[in-house]
Amino acid sequence: MYRFAKAAVSVTGQAMRQVRHGSSARQEDFHAKYGTGLLLGGAAFCTVVWAYVVTQTGITWNLSPVGRVMPKPWRQDDE
Secondary structure, eight states, X not given: OHHHHHHHHHHHHXXXXXXXXHSHHHHHHHHHXXXXXXXXHHHXXXXXXXXXXXXXXXXXXXXXXXXXXXXXXXXXXXX
């Protein structure tokens, strides 16, 4: 078990070094070019999908029954 844990830590350390050194410049360029557009596009897509679901699908949303559900009349045992 000790060897497995040691190997896992070693692999994790190598992966962290590769991520830290290999992708920092490209990631900043990508976010600078496309970040705002992706954010706005995703927000618009989410809004349109939920607007369709809420208005057109006919799903019953199980809203609160307070004030609409009446309790059953109390039954008294016949003695």
